[in-house]
Amino acid sequence: MTKRILIVGTGFAGMWSALSAARLFDLHSHTGTEIVVLAPQAELRIRPRFYEQDVHKMTAPLDALFDAVGVTFVKGAAERIDIAGKRIEYRDASGNPALLNYDRLVLATGSKVARPTLPGIERVFDVDEIEQAIRLEEHIKSLAQQPESAGRNTVVVAGGGFTGIEVATEMPARLRAVLGADANVRVIVVDRGSKLGGALGDNPSPLIAEASEELGLEWRLNSTVASVDADGIFLANGERIFTKTVIWTAGVRASSLAEQIPGERDAYGRLHVDANLKVIGQDDIFATGDVAYAATDDLGNYAAMSCQHAIALGRSAGNNVAASLIDVDPTAYSQPKYVTCIDLGGWGAAFTEGWDRQVRFVRDEAKKIKSEINSVWIYPPAADRATALAAADPSIPVVA
Template identity: 75%
Template sequence: MKQRILIVGAGFGGMWSALSATRLLDQHGRDDVEVVVLAPQAELRVRPRFYEPDVHKMVAPLGELFDAVGVTFVQGFAERIDTEGKRVGYRTTAGQFAELGYDRLVLATGSQVVRPALAGVEHAFDVDQLEEAVRLERHIQSLAKLPASVSRNTVVVAGGGFTGIETAAEMPARLRAALGEDAEVRVIVVDRGSEIGAALGDGPRGAIIEASEQLGVEWRLNSAVASVDAGGVTLASGERIEAATVVWTVGVRASSLTEQVAAERDGQGRLHVDANLQVPGQEGLFATGDVARAACDDQGNYALMSCQHAIALGRSAGNNVAASLLGVAPIPYSQPKYVTCLDLGAWGAVFTEGWDRQIKFEKAEGKSIKQQINSVWIYPPAAERAAALAAADPLIPVVA
């Protein structure tokens, strides 16, 4: 009977884990171990692009790729993890409950934006999951059917972090595409920070300020949304902003499945892992992507909830989970090089290097890099076995 490596999740961490595990098994000529991916869809949802228009196109099918490398895909929604019995319970698309046993488990179930207990927050949109991003796109397209008003032409973005900035910078163009190029549009970022782009540090702040001014994006600093309704938001200061569109980008938390594992978690719900991405005290359980609190280097830096880190984490987790079955030496996870590429809409983009985010490229040069990242670098490899497995080498550096 074959041993089974079960990977829960088909995002960046899960997909690359499956390829990397298969790669190491292939190198050792082992056909007595199967790699199984359990996820709601056999597709990579390119989440870093959900702030863009045409969001329904931001998916990459994985069926042919998995078939090419010999990964088995099981469609379902994971609900229960039994680490003692080494079983994962899931719900099929028909609503039936089923289970999968495993010899080794990689948890790669990602993260979700946090919706706080805030009055009227159900009126807000987000760009976190594909369905919500599509709902926002349809809403923007429908605005043209409404009578012209300040509310119709205004978007409030709650949160001035990476996602909030990219969403806000894209909004003027998206609104004008829906309402007409001559429409007077208004985009307002509401942020608790005391400075524009505070969450990203001093490095890119000047670029964010310049882009905001050029694009007409306003900031409400030292502010928070107190309530949301169908017509706009009320801030904690009492200020009322009329807006038909409110986008929530504040706070992200790891999948709630991590709470079923008897192990240490951080404030974002991520499982603490060792250098090989194994969960201490849980034999045969690895965590990767947004559910793993993993040290990138020996300088005190930890992986962020980003595709840049999830790709490398996935390659490492897949290699090391297979290594643990084969009895060969693992390759400790290491990702000392850190870059960011922040999309700033029509202004361009800003590309930085290092944890202090030193600017290397900006405006058109930065935008060119961002377009490469978004359209090529973060997508799955082609469905060709040898090339796909070669791309899953954990020693390949990731800069996207």
């Protein structure tokens, strides 16, 4: 009887899980297991680029790729994991309830921005999902039709982490492209931290400060947003900032589907997994990408919620879930090399290596690397069977 691996999600981790499982079956000439991917769309949404313009272009179709490697795609939104029955309850493309059984499950449903409960939170924008990033882009373009005011020309970014910095440093140029090259624009970053760029560590922090000064960014440190209204925000200290544009980037949390699987979780809701990415305490369920709390090495480092780690986690999860069905030894997940490349708008970029983020390249040199990452490295392989399967080898190092 044909068995089934069910992978939920078509993000970086889900896509690479599917390709890697297909690769291992191909290596061992195994044809007795079906690989099924369940997701709302057969496309990879290039989430790391949602801070840029032309967001509607930042998708990559997966239909032909899945067809090339023999993966079945099912269009639908997962709602409930029935662990005892080994099945997923979902809504199909028409919104009707449906079921998919599995022999092995790979949860790869990613994460979402963590919006707090505060007055007016429904007014804020974010770049977490493509629909929200497009909504923000349309809003920025519409500012030119509004009467000139301090609020119209001001953008507040809530959160001074990686995403917040990339959004903020891009924003002066985006605003001036709409409001005019000589427009008096303000971009204000509100961050609960005590050091500018401190979320990225001591080494990149001076570069972020330099870029902020050159681009005219303002920072409100040791600060949080208390409320949002039609004319602006109040900070917790009582400061009033007039703005028509508030972008929320502060914090993410693992997909709520992870909460349905019994097991230990970290502070972000990620499931603790073993070295092979199997959920601890579950025989038939693997977690990968942003829903997995996975050790990258033996030094106490754990995967970040980033595409860099999701790609490698996906390759490992797919390989190991397939191995569990054909009596092949798994390959333990390991990703000791860690880099970051943060876009700093018109200033350039900063490329770092290691968990202590030693700076290696800056400004234009780093910007070229960032451009290659964003336009080439993180995209799916060609829809050619041999090329796609070769690219899914879990031993391939990921630097993105």
